[in-house]
Amino acid sequence: MKQSENYRILATQFLEQENLLKARKFYNKSLEINPNNIKTLYDLGYFCDKYEAENEALDIYKRIIEIDNKEPGAYYAIAVILERRSEFIKSIEYYNKAIEYDENYYNAYLYIAEVYEKLKDYENAEINFRKAINVNEENFWAYNNYASFLEEHDRNEEALEMFKKAIINDSDSYLAYFNIAVVYKKLKNYDLAIENYKYSISLNKYYPYSFLNLSILHKEFKEYKEAIEIASEGILYNNDISVLYYNRAIFLVRNNQNELALNDLRKAVELSPSLKKYVEEDNDFTVLREYDEFNEIIV
Numbered sequence: 001m002k003q004s005e006n007y008r009i010l011a012t013q014f015l016e017q018e019n020l021l022k023a024r025k026f027y028n029k030s031l032e033i034n035p036n037n038i039k040t041l042y043d044l045g046y047f048c049d050k051y052e053a054e055n056e057a058l059d060i061y062k063r064i065i066e067i068d069n070k071e072p073g074a075y076y077a078i079a080v081i082l083e084r085r086s087e088f089i090k091s092i093e094y095y096n097k098a099i100e101y102d103e104n105y106y107n108a109y110l111y112i113a114e115v116y117e118k119l120k121d122y123e124n125a126e127i128n129f130r131k132a133i134n135v136n137e138e139n140f141w142a143y144n145n146y147a148s149f150l151e152e153h154d155r156n157e158e159a160l161e162m163f164k165k166a167i168i169n170d171s172d173s174y175l176a177y178f179n180i181a182v183v184y185k186k187l188k189n190y191d192l193a194i195e196n197y198k199y200s201i202s203l204n205k206y207y208p209y210s211f212l213n214l215s216i217l218h219k220e221f222k223e224y225k226e227a228i229e230i231a232s233e234g235i236l237y238n239n240d241i242s243v244l245y246y247n248r249a250i251f252l253v254r255n256n257q258n259e260l261a262l263n264d265l266r267k268a269v270e271l272s273p274s275l276k277k278y279v280e281e282d283n284d285f286t287v288l289r290e291y292d293e294f295n296e297i298i299v
Contacts, residue, residue: 004034008043015047023047036067045077054081072102080111088115106136110145117149125149140170148179156183174204178213185217193217201233208238215247224255242272250284261285262293269297 011026027047030040041064049057058081064074079094095112098105113128129146136142147162160183166176181196197214200207211234218227231248238244245268252261265285269275279285280298288294 004030004037004040007033008037008040011040012043015043020051038064038067038071041067042073042077045074049077049081054085057081070101072098072100072105072108075101076105076108079108083111083115088119091115104135106132106139106142109135110142113149114145122149122153138169140166140173140176143169144173144176144179151179151183151186154186156186159183160187172203174200174207174210177203178207178210181210181213185213190217190221205233205237208234208241208244210234211238212241212243212247215251219247219251219254222254224251227251228255240271242268242275245271246275246278250282253284253287258288258291262288262291262297265297266293 007026007030011023011030014020014026015023024047027040027044030037031044034040041060045057045060045064048054048060058078061074061077061081064071075094075097079091079098082088082091082094092112092115095108095115098108099112102108109128109132113125113132116122116125116128126146126149129142129149132139132142133146143162143166147159147166150156150159150162160180163176163180163183167173167180170176177196177200181193181200184190184193184196194214194217197210197217200210201214204210211230215227215230215234218224218230228248228251231244231251234241234244235248245264249261249264249268252258252264265279265288269279276298285294
């Protein structure tokens with residue numbers, strides 16, 4: 001039995017080195033010696049799932065349940081695969097089984113909440129978001145995801161409170177500050193929205209939507225120069241994001257810089273050809289339609 005565990009450890013080392021053939025070989029050797037080595041079965045299930053052998057992964061997790069029908073991790077792993085396949089009702093059954101055998105299974109509560117949300121069962125979604133928080137009050141994602149749920153349902157003050165609790169657990173989360181900014185904008189507290197977008201950017205300049213939302217906010221106040229500067233900084237760090245070029249084109253038109261706007265539209269369409277129809281229909285670009293370059297862009 002000790003040799004089975006040794007082979008498992010060796011397989012894990014090969015997996016870390018991305019030597020998949022040898023990893024699989026030694027997982028198999030481990031199971032040849034001890035077919036009921038649950039650690040090896042979990043590792044092999046994860047291996048199969050990660051490398052697109054979902055059906056085999058399911059069989060392995062079901063094998064674990066045959067060995068020990070109170071093994072919560074196996075039920076959870078099956079639920080995740082079923083959710084990915086959009087088999088939501090079945091996934092709920094397996095998440096609940098995981099919770100039945102481990103009432104403190106934080107991830108199971110969090111994921112089942114998101115499944116209920118997909119099914120538009122908002123009451124059960126909220127119940128499970130709250131259970132996730134109760135089980136682990138120090139986890140960022142429980143607060144963040146619950147706050148996003150509240151924000152989507154326009155319970156903005158409650159959402160703000162949850163996002164702030166998320167920050168207590170991860171003060172360097174650019175995403176939490178971004179979400180707080182979104183809520184402040186909805187509440188028409190524009191100064192705090194701007195402050196939080198800027199702080200989100202300071203934490204992660206490679207998240208383009210902080211730049212995008214902040215630039216659009218300045219546009220709404222007709223501060224086109226500021227909007228252009230923010231979008232330009234965003235493009236500096238995220239030069240493959242079409243919506244940054246598209247929106248900077250809008251700001252440039254508003255600032256009477258039509259030639260530069262055409263350059264940005266060309267780049268936006270180059271990155272995302274599906275934007276052509278939006279460029280053609282967007283009234284923000286009416287003034288550009290007299291340019292030959294505009295017609296070349298939308299062809």
